[in-house]
Amino acid sequence: MPLSNHETAVFAAGLDYAARGALYFGDKTAVVDVERGEAGRFSYRDLEHRAFRFASFLKRHGVQKGDRVGLLAPNGIEYIDALFACAKLGAIFVPYNYRMHPQEFCEVVRNTSPKVLVYGSEYAHHVAAVQTESALSVLFLETGETAMQKKGADSVASFESIVRTGETEIEQESRIISPTVSEDILCLLGTGGTTGLPKSAMISHRMCAHNALTTMIHELQPGDVTVVHTPMFHTGGLLVYAFPLLLSGGKVVILRKWDVELFLSLIPSERVTMFFCVPTQYQMLLDSKSLAQTSFASVRFVTSGGAPLPVPLITAFSQIHPIPFKQGFGMTEFGPGCFSMGAEYAQTKAGSIGRPNAFVGARIVDEEGQDVNTGEIGELLLKGPALFSGYFQDQEATRNAIDEQGWFHTGDIARRDEEGFFYIVDRKKDMFISGGENVYPVEVERILYEHKAVKQCAVIGVPDEKWGQVGRAYIVLHKREQTQNRSEGEQTAEPSEAEILSFLRERLARYKVPKGVYFLHELPLSPAGKILKRELLRRALAE
Numbered sequence: 001m002p003l004s005n006h007e008t009a010v011f012a013a014g015l016d017y018a019a020r021g022a023l024y025f026g027d028k029t030a031v032v033d034v035e036r037g038e039a040g041r042f043s044y045r046d047l048e049h050r051a052f053r054f055a056s057f058l059k060r061h062g063v064q065k066g067d068r069v070g071l072l073a074p075n076g077i078e079y080i081d082a083l084f085a086c087a088k089l090g091a092i093f094v095p096y097n098y099r100m101h102p103q104e105f106c107e108v109v110r111n112t113s114p115k116v117l118v119y120g121s122e123y124a125h126h127v128a129a130v131q132t133e134s135a136l137s138v139l140f141l142e143t144g145e146t147a148m149q150k151k152g153a154d155s156v157a158s159f160e161s162i163v164r165t166g167e168t169e170i171e172q173e174s175r176i177i178s179p180t181v182s183e184d185i186l187c188l189l190g191t192g193g194t195t196g197l198p199k200s201a202m203i204s205h206r207m208c209a210h211n212a213l214t215t216m217i218h219e220l221q222p223g224d225v226t227v228v229h230t231p232m233f234h235t236g237g238l239l240v241y242a243f244p245l246l247l248s249g250g251k252v253v254i255l256r257k258w259d260v261e262l263f264l265s266l267i268p269s270e271r272v273t274m275f276f277c278v279p280t281q282y283q284m285l286l287d288s289k290s291l292a293q294t295s296f297a298s299v300r301f302v303t304s305g306g307a308p309l310p311v312p313l314i315t316a317f318s319q320i321h322p323i324p325f326k327q328g329f330g331m332t333e334f335g336p337g338c339f340s341m342g343a344e345y346a347q348t349k350a351g352s353i354g355r356p357n358a359f360v361g362a363r364i365v366d367e368e369g370q371d372v373n374t375g376e377i378g379e380l381l382l383k384g385p386a387l388f389s390g391y392f393q394d395q396e397a398t399r400n401a402i403d404e405q406g407w408f409h410t411g412d413i414a415r416r417d418e419e420g421f422f423y424i425v426d427r428k429k430d431m432f433i434s435g436g437e438n439v440y441p442v443e444v445e446r447i448l449y450e451h452k453a454v455k456q457c458a459v460i461g462v463p464d465e466k467w468g469q470v471g472r473a474y475i476v477l478h479k480r481e482q483t484q485n486r487s488e489g490e491q492t493a494e495p496s497e498a499e500i501l502s503f504l505r506e507r508l509a510r511y512k513v514p515k516g517v518y519f520l521h522e523l524p525l526s527p528a529g530k531i532l533k534r535e536l537l538r539r540a541l542a543e
Contacts (some may be wrong), residue, residue: 015087015182015184015205016087016088017083017084017087017246017247018044018047018048018050018051018052018084018085018087018088019048019052019088021044021047021048021246021247021249022044022045022047022048022049024044024249025043025044025249026043026044026045027043027044027045028043028044028249029041029042029043029251030042030043030044030046030047030246030251030252031047031077031080031246031251031252031253031254032251032252032253032254032270033076033077033254034253034254034255034256034262034266035074035076035254035255035256036076036077040077042077044249047080047081047084047246048084049163050077050081050084050163050164051080051081051084051085051087051088051163052085052088053162053163053164053165053166053167054081054082054085054159054162054163054166055085055086055088055089056166056167057162057166057167058085058086058089058091058116059089060167061115061116061139062115063089063091063115063116064089064090064091065089065090065091065184066090066091066092066185067091067092067114067115068091068092068093068094068112068113068114068115068188069082069085069086069091069092069093069094069114069115069116069117069118070094070095070096070109070112070114070116070117070118070138071093071094071095071096071117071118071119071233072095072096072098072105072117072118072119072120072123072126072127073098073118073119073120073123073143074098074120074122074256074257075228075229075231075232075237075254075255075256075257076143076232076254076256077254078118078143078159079095079232079237079238079254080242080246080252081159081163082095082118083186083187083238083243086186086187087186087205090184092185092186092187092188093186093187093188094112094114094187094188094200095187095189095232095233095238096108096109096190096233097190097198097231097233097527098120098123098126098231098233099527100126102125102126102128102129103129105126105129105130106126106129106130106133108190108198108200109130109133109136109138110133110136111200111392111393112188112200112392113136114138115137115138115139116138116139116140116141117130117138117139117140117141118140118141118142118143118159119140119141119142119143120142120143120144121142121143121144127140139157140156140157141156141157141158141159141162142156142157142158142159143159143160144160182204182205182206182209183204183205183206183389184204184205185202185203185204185389186203186204186205186208187203187238188200188201188202188203188392189201189203189233189234189235189238189239189332190233190234190332191332191333191391199391199392199394199397200391200392200393200394201332201333201388201390201391201392202388202389202390202391202392203235203239203332203388203389204388204389206385207385207386207387207388207389208239208243210359210384210385210386211239211243211244211335211336211337211386212243212244212247212248213358213359214335214337214338214357214358214359214360214386215240215241215244215337216244216248217357217358218337218340218357218358219274219301219303219326219337219340220241220244220245220248220250220274221273221300222248222249222250223249223250223251223273224245224248224250224251224273224274224300225245225250225251225252225253225270225271225272225273225274225298226241226242226245226250226251226252226253226272226273226274226275226276227253227254227255227263227266227267227270227272227275228241228242228252228253228254228255229255229257229258229259229263229277229281230258230276230278230527230528230529231527231528232254233527234332234527234528235330235331235332235335235336236276236305236306236336236528237528239336240276240305240330240336240337241274241275241276251270253266253270253272258281258529260284260285260287260288260290261288261290263285264285264288264290264291264294265290265294267294267295267296267298267299268294268295268297268298271298272298272299273298273299273300274299274300274301274302274303275299275302275303276302276303276304276305276328277302277303277304277529278304278305278306278307278528278529278530279304279306279307279308279309279310279313280307280456280523280525280529280530280531281529282302282304282309282313282317283313283455283456285317286313286316286317286320291320291321292320296321296323299321299323300323300324301323301324301325301326301343302323302324302325302326303325303326303327303328304325304326304327304328305327305328305329305330306528306529306530307530307531308351308424308442308445308446309325309327309350309351310446310449311347311350311351311449311450312449312450312452313449314346314347314350324342324343324344324346325343325346326340326341326342326343326346327340327341327346327352327353327354328340328341328353328354329353329354329422329424331410332388333387333388333401333408333410334360334382334384334386334387334388334408334410335357335360335386337357337386338356338357338360338362338382338384338386339353339354339355339356339357339360339362339422340354340355340357341353341354341355341421342354345421349421351423351446352417352421352422352423353422353423353424354421354422355420355421355422356382356422357386359384359385359386360382360383360384360386361382361383361384361407362380362381362382362383362422363380363381363383363407364376364377364378364379364380364381364414364415364416364422365378365379365381366378366379372415374416374417374418375415375416375417375418376415377413377414377415377425378413378414378415379409379410379411379412379413379414379428380410380412380413380414380422380424381407381408381409381410382407382408382410383405383406383407383408387402387406387408388408390402411427411428411429412424412425412426412427412428413425413426413427413428413431413440424442425440425442425443426440426441426442426443430442430460430461430533431461432460432461432469432471433461433468433469434461434464434467434468434469434470434471434511435467435468435511437511437512439461439469439471439511439512441458441459441460441461441471441533443508443512444459444471444473444504444508444512444513444514445457445458445459447503447504447507447508448473448475448500448504450507451495451500451503452478453477453478453494453495454475454476454477454478455475455476455477455478456475456476456523456531457473457474457475457476458473458474458523458531458533458536459471459472459473459474459514460472460474460533460536460537460540462537462540462541463541464515470514470515470516471512471513471514471515471516472514472515472516472517472518472536472540473500473514473516473517473518474518474520474523474536475500475517475518475519475520476519476520476521476522476523477494477495477519497516497517497519500517501513501514501517523536524536
């Protein structure tokens with residue numbers, strides 16, 4: 001059958017992801033927005049219609065190549081709508097961290113200056129703060145069904161109305177034209193922001209394409225299904241599996257927020273084949289009584305990242321569901337998938353992030369920039385086409401991150417074994433010096449996780465008059481019924497600080513052993529489920 005004019009235009013528009021998806025995969029289910037119930041199932045053709053309508057709206061309101069389009073909302077189909085619409089125009093998608101304070105949000109908006117901002121009604125206070133900024137000229141759109149009902153002088157245009165029924169009558173030669181240069185920026189993603197406001201990493205089409213390619217090489221199969229539950233304003237939610245799957249005809253199930261029981265129910269109902277969680281989330285799954293009753297028959301493998309995966313956790317999970325565990329590694333500025341490790345190495349190479357993915361160059365260097373020997377530690381440097389394009393409007397930060405030879409300095413302390421497997425020893429900024437000796441918290445945490453009573457832990461360095469800095473361990477214990485000795489039926493008493501310190505002294509050099517142990521009911525977590533060590537340090541310094 002001959003191609004239609006529309007389909008011919010799709011081939012001319014090389015980076016129109018929504019149009020290509022509609023052409024290749026048509027009525028196949030692409031996205032399931034769980035929050036919307038039965039109305040939340042969208043085919044690839046639906047994604048094209050929604051993205052085209054939104055792109056048409058943006059074009060009529062003056063949005064051009066390079067202009068920013070912001071989104072402040074919980075996880076949902078809106079992220080895919082906006083991303084694909086921006087790809088059509090050559091505009092730049094900017095998803096914002098909805099956990100920011102309104103004043104922080106204002107500053108980030110000033111830095112990124114979007115022409116259009118789509119927001120959820122629950123963030124009206126954030127929008128009100130932006131509206132007080134006379135220097136900003138932003139068109140606001142509100143998501144959700146309630147926005148469609150609003151009328152009157154104070155009403156805001158409805159995003160959902162636009163993508164459902166918006167006008168699309170644009171002449172063919174002047175309709176949406178995708179960028180043809182892979183170096184064009186597709187989105188700005190906020191980095192972790194360990195101090196101050198996060199920087200905005202510029203993510204190009206080239207970077208996304210190579211990440212999708214290496215993900216397909218190392219992990220994906222046709223027809224794969226995943227659940228996205230980490231915040232989609234992060235690279236982990238938007239780009240790790242969601243984007244590659246939508247390029248290859250897979251299905252992306254979107255959870256509005258992390259919910260253990262709902263997540264488990266989706267595995268059999270949507271026939272999920274693979275998913276990503278951080279270690280704290282795997283621990284939450286283990287704590288659920290529903291885990292053992294949930295069928296994992298469709299699951300090929302699971303992936304962990306964001307922090308070292310404790311071996312006892314893998315063992316406990318595998319006793320319930322013997323499925324392959326893959327450890328990965330990546331970051332907003334590179335990949336986000338740049339290392340992977342096959343499930344067959346989960347036990348024998350425990351603690352490793354694996355080997356570099358295809359097209360990823362990796363070095364470990366000392367303070368002088370010289371490559372270290374096998375087994376020695378140094379800073380991890382990365383190079384390749386999955387590298388970001390620098391920080392938006394921050395040339396100094398870009399120069400500090402990418403050297404003249406194009407190597408990205410990750411700030412991670414790593415080592416490599418004789419078989420080419422890499423290990424993250426710690427974050428460079430998390431390392432502290434006690435009595436002249438370098439202490440790497442991850443090393444101490446790895447030993448703590450070997451204690452059967454330890455559920456979660458974090459180690460930080462705090463100021464000390466004698467030693468400069470000393471370690472402090474924060475621990476969340478298993479509930480008593482979970483520390484029961486199953487073979488003998490005996491109840492294990494909760495350990496004391498002295499017992500924990502004795503346990504560590506038997507396994508570590510004395511200078512590495514923390515000087516204090518604090519037991520908490522829970523550790524502070526980021527939206528992505530990572531332990532917030534900076535929050536623990538803030539509390540310690542405030543004492």
